[in-house]
Amino acid sequence: MGYSAAGLAVIGVRLPLSSFWHTRRERGCEHARNENAKFCSECGKPTWVEITEGPLGSGEIRQLIPKELRDLGITAVTTGTDSAEVYIGRVAGMGRMTEFLDDVVRDQPLSPRIVEHIRARIMDAYPNAPFGVWGVLYESY
Numbered sequence: 421m422g423y424s425a426a427g428l429a430v431i432g433v434r435l436p437l438s439s440f441w442h443t444r445r446e447r448g449c450e451h452a453r454n455e456n457a458k459f460c461s462e463c464g465k466p467t468w469v470e471i472t473e474g475p476l477g478s479g480e481i482r483q484l485i486p487k488e489l490r491d492l493g494i495t496a497v498t499t500g501t502d503s504a505e506v507y508i509g510r511v512a513g514m515g516r517m518t519e520f521l522d523d524v525v526r527d528q529p530l531s532p533r534i535v536e537h538i539r540a541r542i543m544d545a546y547p548n549a550p551f552g553v554w555g556v557l558y559e560s561y
Contacts, residue, residue: 428556430497431535432509432542433549437498440481440506441474481506486545492538497556507554508546510538 448466457467481496485508497507512530530538539551 423559423561425560426558428497428558429512430507430509430554430556431512431530431538431552432494432507432554433546433551434554435506435508435546435549437481437504437506438474440484441472443470443472445470481508489541489545492541494538494542497558499556499558507556508549509542509554512553 445468448469449460449463451460451462454461455467459465460467481498482490485494485496489508493510494508495511497509497511499505510530543549543551
């Protein structure tokens with residue numbers, strides 16, 4: 421696979437990747453005894469366990485962005501393989517192109533009016549996230 425990198429400017433919000441994760445509760449063992457007990461009386465395993473799941477990369481996160489934002493060219497960009505953050509916004513410029521941005525609207529000038537429209541739509545969907553112009557170095561290895 422190898423190493424690849426690209427520099428991007430994203431007009432949008434920065435969120436922790438964990439904000440796209442969800443936790444579900446499921447049985448810790450197959451024994452159907454006391455549902456309210458902390459541990460199973462037969463095997464000693466926890467009766468219930470919490471499993472946290474979430475998207476692993478930009479492509480999966482893009483599918484979670486509201487359609488009305490995707491229609492405006494809004495996408496998700498992570499900083500790479502070990503990313504802890506995701507940027508939701510419009511890619512305004514980029515360095516070397518890589519396969520992870522195939523569906524992004526590119527090379528369109530962004531006037532102040534368009535940027536304000538994008539900001540308003542993004543902030544409706546993610547009201548507590550910091551908005552800005554983010555310089556992002558995407559790395560994959």
